[in-house]
Every structure is written in structure tokens, then in C-alpha cells.
Amino acid sequence: MMSSTFPVFRDDHARAAAMSGAVAMAAAMGFGRFSFTPILPGMISELGLSASASGLIAAGNFAGYLVGALLAALHWAGGRERQTALAALAANAVLLALMAATDNVLVFTFVRFLSGVASAFAMIFTSSVVLGHAARVGGERIQSAHFGGVGVGIAASSALVYAIGQIAPGAWRLDWLAGGAVSLAAFVLVLVLLPPMVTGSSAPQREPRLVWTRQFSRLVLSYGLFGFGYVVTATFIVAMIRLAHLGASVEFLSWFLTGCAATLSLIAWRPLMQRLGLGGAYLAALALEAVGVAASVLVHGPVAPLLGGVALGATFMVITAYGLRLTRDLAPESPRRAFALMTAAFGLGQIAGPLVAGSVAEWSGGFTLPSLLAAGALALSALIALPLRLSEK
Known part of the structure; x- marks a missing residue:
């Protein structure tokens, strides 16, 4: 029996939602969006990227995130939120690894654009599932655990890049491959842990202007x-x-x-x-x-x-x-x-x-x-x- 000290985790689905949400946000946001920050210096050193080229690659990712967020708002995935979130997490892992396969700025920018779309889908649709369970049990701790995963992912990506740098200085390709591997492991965990979507009793109403x-x-x-x-x-x-x-x-x-x-x-x-x-x-x-x-x-x-x-x-x-x-x-x-x-x-x-x-x-x-x-x-x-x-x- 769960301790009464943690009433928010009093059922298996609530506990699984908190854990899977944190892992998903760490992968999709901490690695998918923000691991570029600690990897960038190695790319600048080894490839001679200029500041403007670096900014272009970063902007490509943020543009992808914007497109993904706006597409997600169209409600085309209604009833398929969990499956869409899992597909986006898998794509996130693959796209991180693909950054190691090129040294062309335009290709970098395109891959990061797609990664931004995947990050947005993973964040929005995972949040739909997790926050539905949080609302069901009235648990702010589920929300805190879920969104706290972003910071965990940022810290983990920094530690990973630092560790690789101690073993293989300048190996920026290995940084991306390792980030993809970690994100793939996160996908597997979320696949196992993420509970079903909480379904409402009525369809969403059309909003006024x-x-x-x-x-x-x-x-x-x-x-x-x-x-x-x-x-x-x-x-x-x-x-x-x-x-x-x-x-x-x-x-x-x-x-x-x-x-x-x-x-x-x-x-x-x-x-x-x-x-x-x-x-x-x-x-x-x-x-x-x-x-x-x-x-x-x-x-x-x-x-x-x-x-x-x-x-x-x-x-x-x-x-x-x-x-x-x-x-x-x-x-x-x-x-x-x-x-x-x-x-x-x-x-x-x-x-x-x-x-x-x-x-x-x-x-x-x-x-x-x-x-x-x-x-x-x-x-x-x-x-x-x-x-x-x-x-x-």
C-alpha cells in the first residue's frame, strides 16, 4: 500500500504517468531541443562553424518546434495522443543520431527542423496524457515531476557531453550518437510506462472567436x-x-x-x-x-x-x-x-x-x-x- 505521505501516487496509473512524463520530457526537450547547446562548441571547433551558421541551425530547430506546436493544435490526433507521443519520441532519438551523419550546415538545419517538430509533438501529446491523469487525481506533484524532466534532461545532456569530452575530445559526432542512444532508451521506458489517455465524456466544444x-x-x-x-x-x-x-x-x-x-x-x-x-x-x-x-x-x-x-x-x-x-x-x-x-x-x-x-x-x-x-x-x-x-x- 502506498504511503499516505504521497497521495498523488495512490494508483499505478498516476505513478506511471509521473515517471513516464519526466522521462519523456527529459528526452524530447532536455536532449531533443537543448543538447545542441553543450555540443555546439565542439562543432564550432572541429567544423569551423561561424556564429551566423550556428544561429541558423538553432533557428531551424525552433522553427520546427513552432510548426509542430501549431500542427498539434489542430486536434487531428484526437484519441491517438499516446501513439503519437511514442512515435515522436522514437523520431526524436533517430534525428539526434542523424546529426552525426553530415557536416553540411543546410542539412544540419533541416534535421534540426524535423527534430523540433518531433520535440513539439512529444511534449504536447505526452503532456495531454500525463496531465489528464494529474487532473484525475488532483495531483500537482505529477505536473511538477513531468515538467521537471526538462531540467533533468538538460543536466544529463551536459554531463554526457562532458564525460565524452574527457574520453574523446572533439568527438561531437559521438555526442549526437550518445544523445540518440539515451533518447532511444527513454522511448523504451515511456513505451512501457505511459498509461492510456484519460478520456472525457464529451467532445471538445468549438471555441468562440x-x-x-x-x-x-x-x-x-x-x-x-x-x-x-x-x-x-x-x-x-x-x-x-x-x-x-x-x-x-x-x-x-x-x-x-x-x-x-x-x-x-x-x-x-x-x-x-x-x-x-x-x-x-x-x-x-x-x-x-x-x-x-x-x-x-x-x-x-x-x-x-x-x-x-x-x-x-x-x-x-x-x-x-x-x-x-x-x-x-x-x-x-x-x-x-x-x-x-x-x-x-x-x-x-x-x-x-x-x-x-x-x-x-x-x-x-x-x-x-x-x-x-x-x-x-x-x-x-x-x-x-x-x-x-x-x-x-
């Missing part, structure tokens, strides 16, 4: 700027450390600590959110992330990227989660339409971020100016969203 209000418009613009601001550090932080010659241990720690902070962020921010409200916590997280992004280039020595990594990990999942919860509050009659619009704004921001950062880095000779532009975008995002907090008082 989205009503634009001044507050919702502010949130959409703010969220798009957040997508631009976070992604510069999330894409280039390890490459920045390599260029500064701070050592492999700092490269590892910066991304590893990012993942650790992301794993605990939603749990750690909950008391502050209850005190400040959703709008207040959203603003506070944006402000902290802006400071962290600026500190990653303005503070000297190895502590700078560590501060930047921890601040990024402690905030980006929180801003995402609270931004979407605010969306539901501001557009309660049309949440699916509002979520799709927020996804589009965020997606456009994170596609533009690597492209702009890569070009500016080539022009300026480093990532200081792109990082300061990103910090400015985050500060502007918070300023635009300030009335959301004021309206809660």
Missing part, C-alpha cells in the same frame, strides 16, 4: 520578447565559455546547473507566486532572467556564466508556465486559440533570437552585445507586462 483586450495584447508581446531574450543564452552560453577559454569544467557546470535549477524551479517559485500572484511572479522571473543574462557577460571570470546559467534555469520554465496560466485567465472563453497565439509569438521570438545573435556576434566579434540585447528584450518584456501585476492589486 478570441477577444483581444489590452491586457492580453500586452501579454502576447511580452511573451514574444521573452522567447527572443531567453534563447540567446540558452543557445550560446557554452560556446561563449569556450571562446573565453574558461575550461571544460566551467562549460559543463554552466549547463548542468541550468538543468538542476530548471528541475526545481516550479517547486521553488510556488510560495512566491502565492504571495505575489501570477502577474507578480511572472514579472519577477523576467527581471531575474534579465539580470542573469546581463551578468553572464558583464561579470568577469568563471562565475559569470555560472550565474547566467543558474538564473536562466531558475526562470525560463517558470515564465513559460506562468505566462500560459495568465493566458487562461485573460482569455477564459478561448484558451486553445489563445495558447496557439502565445505559442506563435514565443516561437517567432526564439527563431529570431539565434539569427540576430549570430549575425551581431560576427559583426561585433563576440557575444557580449547579443547578450545585452537579449537582456534588454527581457527587461522590455517585463515593462510591457507591468500592468498585469498592477491589475492584480
